[in-house]
Amino acid sequence: MSEPTSRRGIEVTIDPHRCIGIGKCAAAAPGIYTLDEETGKAVLENGEEATVEQLFAGARACPTQAIIIEQFGRRVFPRLLVPMFGDKPGENGVNAGDSGESAS
Numbered sequence: 671m672s673e674p675t676s677r678r679g680i681e682v683t684i685d686p687h688r689c690i691g692i693g694k695c696a697a698a699a700p701g702i703y704t705l706d707e708e709t710g711k712a713v714l715e716n717g718e719e720a721t722v723e724q725l726f727a728g729a730r731a732c733p734t735q736a737i738i739i740e741q742f743g744r745r746v747f748p749r750l751l752v753p754m755f756g757d758k759p760g761e762n763g764v765n766a767g768d769s770g771e772s773a774s
């Protein structure tokens with residue numbers, strides 16, 4: 671996974687296994703999310719300068735939920751992380767069932 675960034679307790683992680691490199695995040699938040707020329711995967715380029723809105727705009731634009739946003743260690747986006755091919759429920763933060771987030 672790429673380097674997380676901290677901002678108001680917010681950490682952004684881009685899962686390279688989920689990223690298919692189509693760049694919607696970069697279009698939604700230019701200069702914040704960019705595509706790595708070597709890997710073709712998204713990277714967070716200016717995470718420390720990004721606004722919370724920019725971070726979320728890129729994450730919302732991603733069709734594969736490759737951009738995970740946590741605040742103070744709790745995932746806030748996406749609320750439901752659907753499995754990708756090859757993922758097992760409960761692994762890599764993938765929701766184990768249809769119960770969603772815990773109520774705590």
Ligand code: SF4
Binds near residue numbers: 692694731736
């Ligand atoms: S929108 Fe998602 S899949 Fe596309 S480059 Fe960005 S992180 Fe990767």
